[in-house]
Amino acid sequence: MKVTVAGAGYVGLVTSACLAEMGHEVTCIDIQKEKIDMLQSGRSPIYEPGLESLLEKNLHNKQLNFTINPNEAYSNAELIFIAVGTPEQHDGSADLKYIHVAAHTIAHYMEQDVIVCTKSTVPVGTNELIQQIIDSRKPPNLRAEVVANPEFLREGTAIIDFFHGDRIVVGTSDPKVAAIMEQFYQPLQIPIYKTDIRSAEIIKYASNAFLAMKISFINEMAGICDNVGANIEEVAFGIGLDKRIGPHFLKAGIGYGGSCFPKDTKALAQFGGHLNQPLPLLDAVIQVNKRQHSLPIVKAKELVGSLKGKKVAILGLAFKADTDDVRESAALTLINELSVEGADICAYDPIAIPNAKRILGDSITYREDIREALTDAELAIIATEWEQIRHLPLDVYLTHMKKPIVIDGRNCYPLQAIQQYPITYRSVGRPDKTM
Ligand code: NAD
Numbered sequence: 001m002k003v004t005v006a007g008a009g010y011v012g013l014v015t016s017a018c019l020a021e022m023g024h025e026v027t028c029i030d031i032q033k034e035k036i037d038m039l040q041s042g043r044s045p046i047y048e049p050g051l052e053s054l055l056e057k058n059l060h061n062k063q064l065n066f067t068i069n070p071n072e073a074y075s076n077a078e079l080i081f082i083a084v085g086t087p088e089q090h091d092g093s094a095d096l097k098y099i100h101v102a103a104h105t106i107a108h109y110m111e112q113d114v115i116v117c118t119k120s121t122v123p124v125g126t127n128e129l130i131q132q133i134i135d136s137r138k139p140p141n142l143r144a145e146v147v148a149n150p151e152f153l154r155e156g157t158a159i160i161d162f163f164h165g166d167r168i169v170v171g172t173s174d175p176k177v178a179a180i181m182e183q184f185y186q187p188l189q190i191p192i193y194k195t196d197i198r199s200a201e202i203i204k205y206a207s208n209a210f211l212a213m214k215i216s217f218i219n220e221m222a223g224i225c226d227n228v229g230a231n232i233e234e235v236a237f238g239i240g241l242d243k244r245i246g247p248h249f250l251k252a253g254i255g256y257g258g259s260c261f262p263k264d265t266k267a268l269a270q271f272g273g274h275l276n277q278p279l280p281l282l283d284a285v286i287q288v289n290k291r292q293h294s295l296p297i298v299k300a301k302e303l304v305g306s307l308k309g310k311k312v313a314i315l316g317l318a319f320k321a322d323t324d325d326v327r328e329s330a331a332l333t334l335i336n337e338l339s340v341e342g343a344d345i346c347a348y349d350p351i352a353i354p355n356a357k358r359i360l361g362d363s364i365t366y367r368e369d370i371r372e373a374l375t376d377a378e379l380a381i382i383a384t385e386w387e388q389i390r391h392l393p394l395d396v397y398l399t400h401m402k403k404p405i406v407i408d409g410r411n412c413y414p415l416q417a418i419q420q421y422p423i424t425y426r427s428v429g430r431p432d433k434t435m
Pocket of ligand 1: 006007008009010011012029030031032035083084085086098099101102105119120121122151152153154155259260
């Protein structure tokens with residue numbers, strides 16, 4: 001099929017590359033010329049494992065092309081995926097300006113009947129609005145059918161998720177369109193759940209809210225464990241044995257971040273407020289996460305007192321491992337709080353330094369070598385569970401730091417391993433070790 005993807009971000013690029021790999025003829029359009037220039041020359045503007053080689057292969061095969069020209073992108077597309085950003089506004093609600101522009105542009109340039117699938121995460125009613133925008137501006141003889149088709153990929157494993165996701169949600173009131181979408185996705189052999197548009201929109205927000213709730217829940221339990229000397233990993237394993245609960249997403253840490261959970265939980269809470277239906281459970285999830293981001297600062301002060309002028313190594317800037325995405329990363333919140341305390345911050349990350357630098361500027365020092373970041377530090381705080389950090393030999397903390405004091409915000413190290421080294425160590429919801 002001739003497919004166009006609007007947006008060359010984390011979702012748009014993965015969708016484009018994977019649909020091309022499935023054999024579709026894919027055009028990906030973005031409004032950022034520099035991104036498209038990069039992509040046309042075979043380089044990916046984002047880090048996502050496996051993405052660059054898929055892009056390269058399908059560019060070479062001519063299954064995939066990139067453009068900033070809407071006429072080229074939309075005039076003869078049979079299927080269009082909208083994957084533009086829906087960032088957070090000041091009041092927490094989703095900013096739909098990119099969605100509106102995309103809908104206007106599609107209506108203006110379409111020259112044949114088309115199905116428009118929204119992959120962007122959008123509040124209830126948005127797909128109906130997209131339908132209205134397109135209907136009011138498209139050529140009268142043409143049809144456009146808007147489908148809510150929320151995306152569930154996880155950065156870091158996005159390609160695997162595309163080909164082996166748990167489900168594909170298709171929200172439409174038109175059975176013929178539902179059948180076309182079912183046929184389109186059928187080769188993936190992933191269960192397809194067909195529903196109405198509004199339910200599809202809610203499924204996406206409810207999924208993210210539920211997962212965020214699991215994280216905040218286990219983090220609250222970790223706080224209890226911290227207080228009584230229990231071990232959250234034992235607790236998580238024990239409760240996860242109950243099939244009604246399950247073992248997944250019960251890892252304690254310094255809170256969730258990224259481009260989805262923080263923004264989508266706030267947007268849902270804001271949407272509830274807008275409906276005059278407060279969501280106190282969700283509000284608490286958000287509150288717990290905020291508190292969790294500051295946990296290392298509390299532990300740091302207990303361990304070293306004032307942080308003023310002390311060299312602190314931050315290990316990891318990305319919001320999680322295997323991505324260069326630093327949006328709402330716990331590391332960045334931590335760095336802001338440490339800066340207020342007057343700490344001298346040196347941050348390590350294998351991939352995400354350029355993105356972090358765009359936000360933090362030169363207010364801190366950056367190192368791509370973990371040992372250099374640790375050299376002469378009086379405190380190390382692990383903010384991202386990168387392989388490079390999890391597999392760092394523990395004696396590096398002893399040989400490089402001024403004092404081997406480690407706050408492990410992601411519970412990267414087994415406690416038995418830590419016991420063998422003279423390191424002062426704090427993690428989240430596991431027994432302390434003080435030298
Ligand atoms: P992103 O910021 O990485 O990319 C969005 C892209 O859209 C940008 O390159 C931007 O230039 C482009 N764009 C904006 N307006 C455009 C227009 N009119 N035409 C063409 N391109 C346009 O965003 P993302 O992380 O890919 O997320 C996209 C959407 O998918 C959001 O709604 C997000 O909530 C949702 N989502 C994201 C993830 C994720 O893990 N990143 C997962 C599931 C769902």
